[in-house]
Amino acid sequence: MNDILYTRLLLWKKKVPTMLFWLVFPIVGTCLFITTASTIEEDSRVPIGIVLEDKSELATELINSMEASRLVEVYLYSEQQALYELEKYELDSVFVIHEGFENAILSNKRNKLISSYQTELSFAYSPVKEMIVSLVQEESGRAKAAHFILQMNEEYGNSESFTWNEINEKSKQVQLDENLLNTSFSYSNTNDIVENPSLLSWNTWGIWAIFTLLSTLFLMDWVIREKSMAVTTRFTFIKMTRFNYYLKIILLYFMLFFLFDLISFVVFAIYLNEDFSTGFLFVILTFRIMLCLLMFCLVQCFKKISSFYGFSIMLTLILAVISGAIIPIFPPLNNLMELINPLQAFLNGKLTVLWSIIGLITVALILLRKEKSNA
Amino acid sequence: MLDVQSITKSYTKNPILHNLSFSVMPGEIIGLVGENGAGKSTLLRILATIDKPDNGSISLNNLSYESNRKKVRKTIGYVPQDIAVWEELTVKENMHFFERLSSEAKNDDQLKELCLEMNLEKWNESVKNLSGGMKRKLNIAITLIHNPKLLLLDEPTVGIDLKSKKEIGSYLWKQAKEQKRIIMYTSHDMDEINELCDKVICIGKDSFYEEILSTSGKEIISI
Numbered sequence: 389m390n391d392i393l394y395t396r397l398l399l400w401k402k403k404v405p406t407m408l409f410w411l412v413f414p415i416v417g418t419c420l421f422i423t424t425a426s427t428i429e430e431d432s433r434v435p436i437g438i439v440l441e442d443k444s445e446l447a448t449e450l451i452n453s454m455e456a457s458r459l460v461e462v463y464l465y466s467e468q469q470a471l472y473e474l475e476k477y478e479l480d481s482v483f484v485i486h487e488g489f490e491n492a493i494l495s496n497k498r499n500k501l502i503s504s505y506q507t508e509l510s511f512a513y514s515p516v517k518e519m520i521v522s523l524v525q526e527e528s529g530r531a532k533a534a535h536f537i538l539q540m541n542e543e544y545g546n547s548e549s550f551t552w553n554e555i556n557e558k559s560k561q562v563q564l565d566e567n568l569l570n571t572s573f574s575y576s577n578t579n580d581i582v583e584n585p586s587l588l589s590w591n592t593w594g595i596w597a598i599f600t601l602l603s604t605l606f607l608m609d610w611v612i613r614e615k616s617m618a619v620t621t622r623f624t625f626i627k628m629t630r631f632n633y634y635l636k637i638i639l640l641y642f643m644l645f646f647l648f649d650l651i652s653f654v655v656f657a658i659y660l661n662e663d664f665s666t667g668f669l670f671v672i673l674t675f676r677i678m679l680c681l682l683m684f685c686l687v688q689c690f691k692k693i694s695s696f697y698g699f700s701i702m703l704t705l706i707l708a709v710i711s712g713a714i715i716p717i718f719p720p721l722n723n724l725m726e727l728i729n730p731l732q733a734f735l736n737g738k739l740t741v742l743w744s745i746i747g748l749i750t751v752a753l754i755l756l757r758k759e760k761s762n763a
Numbered sequence: 764m765l766d767v768q769s770i771t772k773s774y775t776k777n778p779i780l781h782n783l784s785f786s787v788m789p790g791e792i793i794g795l796v797g798e799n800g801a802g803k804s805t806l807l808r809i810l811a812t813i814d815k816p817d818n819g820s821i822s823l824n825n826l827s828y829e830s831n832r833k834k835v836r837k838t839i840g841y842v843p844q845d846i847a848v849w850e851e852l853t854v855k856e857n858m859h860f861f862e863r864l865s866s867e868a869k870n871d872d873q874l875k876e877l878c879l880e881m882n883l884e885k886w887n888e889s890v891k892n893l894s895g896g897m898k899r900k901l902n903i904a905i906t907l908i909h910n911p912k913l914l915l916l917d918e919p920t921v922g923i924d925l926k927s928k929k930e931i932g933s934y935l936w937k938q939a940k941e942q943k944r945i946i947m948y949t950s951h952d953m954d955e956i957n958e959l960c961d962k963v964i965c966i967g968k969d970s971f972y973e974e975i976l977s978t979s980g981k982e983i984i985s986i
């Protein structure tokens with residue numbers, strides 16, 4: 389292994405800039421992509437004015453949910469000021485949460501809880517209204533449940549008592565766990581689908597996976613270069629078998645790649661606030677094993693480096709589309725996609741087992757064939 | 764001793780090498796001549812274990828190519844017709860690269876010495892900046908790293924200036940006579956062949972070459 393490391397380092401030394409570029413490409417690319425995407429998202433939020441007459445927990449909770457939806461930018465104003473801003477078209481629309489909102493909800497009165505103002509330019513008025521209605525429903529359901537428990541608690545004099553907040557938090561947690569909240573809201577006029585924020589964190593690794601696929605492919609080009617070179621005849625006379633020679637090089641590339649995967653892991657945790665879970669390291673590990681093996685197999689099919697580059701870009705684009713890393717796909721398709729798409733398991737946060745095994749078998753076959761043709 | 768027994772090789776229907784037999788003793792230098800496409804490179808590649816003959820058997824120092832391929836290989840040095848070195852590496856790096864992968868360990872001084880014997884002084888020069896002749900010298904030097912018993916060179920002196928040619932020639936001669944190596948090489952330079960070789964193998968039963976070489980009084984094996 390030392391000999392392989394030594395000889396590879398000699399070759400790597402000559403192309404440090406290119407190699408470094410492609411190694412950090414997924415890290416920098418992902419960071420730039422995510423930062424830009426969230427800036428654009430930030431900019432495209434609809435500014436709405438909220439007049440908060442009711443200072444209850446339920447009303448505050450409602451506003452928090454609205455902000456968390458990433459659809460709207462909420463500005464709290466007095467009614468007079470809100471209308472002034474609306475006239476200047478600084479706000480898309482204005483919603484007034486009336487005094488007694490919480491009480492009305494809890495006592496099942498549904499009329500005139502919120503009133504709204506719009507202008508002829510309030511293009512987002514209906515979707516925002518719909519969103520608020522559905523949020524109110526969600527919140528009120530939860531609030532009512534909490535209220536009911538509290539009441540029972542009082543009536544039956546239970547020694548353990550919960551606060552309203554505790555119950556509210558708990559029920560939220562339950563909802564989240566059961567994925568009840570994963571409904572998407574869409575603007576009828578823009579076709580934009582905004583997912584629930586809790587799902588967005590996956591996209592960092594999804595985008596990274598796509599960038600990494602491309603960089604892995606481009607860094608595997610040495611296989612084609614060396615295959616067409618006269619030096620390969622010399623490998624007949626080296627001390628190790630061809631099987632060993634290539635296996636060790638793949639291993640070396642794997643270690644180099646994984647080192648940069650670990651760097652990505654740390655960078656994303658610090659810079660993009662990704663989860664720092666050790667379990668996920670194994671997900672990355674299997675994903676990387678699969679990538680190294682499969683891409684090594686793939687590159688064998690090419691004689692011309694330019695057609696390989698073209699293919700790499702095509703493949704990356706195709707997988708980016710079917711992976712749903714950039715465009716989300718429907719969950720029911722996920723299991724099927726794991727069979728078709730080698731990236732899918734990773735995107736679902738699972739260990740890449742199936743495709744790693746396929747890669748391992750294919751590499752073994754290819755190397756055995758090389759060995760045989762060399763014997 | 765290299766012993767070749769009735770080997771045949773064909774890529775298409777027409778055989779390139781047909782029922783070829785000869786043997787070479789240690790310390791002998793054999794020249795391979797024949798017109799372009801006669802099959803000189805093909806024969807060398809077979810002797811270098813890179814290709815396999817369709818028929819026949821070969822053995823080196825009583826080790827059969829068939830049954831002891833790996834072992835035989837360790838004692839063979841092959842200088843390909845194309846220059847087989849890393850263009851982007853320096854002379855030094857090339858030597859160290861292949862030393863690391865060779866079965867014979869050599870230190871930096873020994874590797875440098877090898878290049879100097881070949882009159883290749885630009886130790887730290889990148890190969891892509893070397894002249895064609897210098898690349899050829901490096902091509903040979905790399906092959907000598909593992910002290911092969913059988914040295915096969917495919918047109919090693921193409922494009923090398925007369926002075927270097929003589930130097931390489933005398934180096935090869937020394938290697939054969941002092942180290943008892945078998946050297947087989949192809950060349951289109953009949954003067955060089957005449958000067959250096961103990962025997963000449965003429966592939967393709969070519970009367971043209973036979974006539975030219977007959978004046979030298981060398982043993983000509985025409986096959």
Ligand SMILES: Nc1ncnc2c1ncn2[C@@H]1O[C@H](COP(=O)(O)OP(=O)(O)OP(=O)(O)O)[C@@H](O)[C@H]1O
Pocket residue numbers: 774775779797798799800801802803804805806
């Ligand atoms: N891999 C191959 N597949 C098919 N035909 C081949 C192959 N290699 C060589 N040949 C053919 O075999 C014949 C002998 O080729 P070879 O390279 O041995 O000739 P040569 O004597 O070395 O010629 P030169 O003096 O030009 O180097 C040629 O006709 C060539 O076209």
Ligand SMILES: [Mg+2]
Pocket residue numbers: 803804805844917
């Ligand atoms: Mg030839």
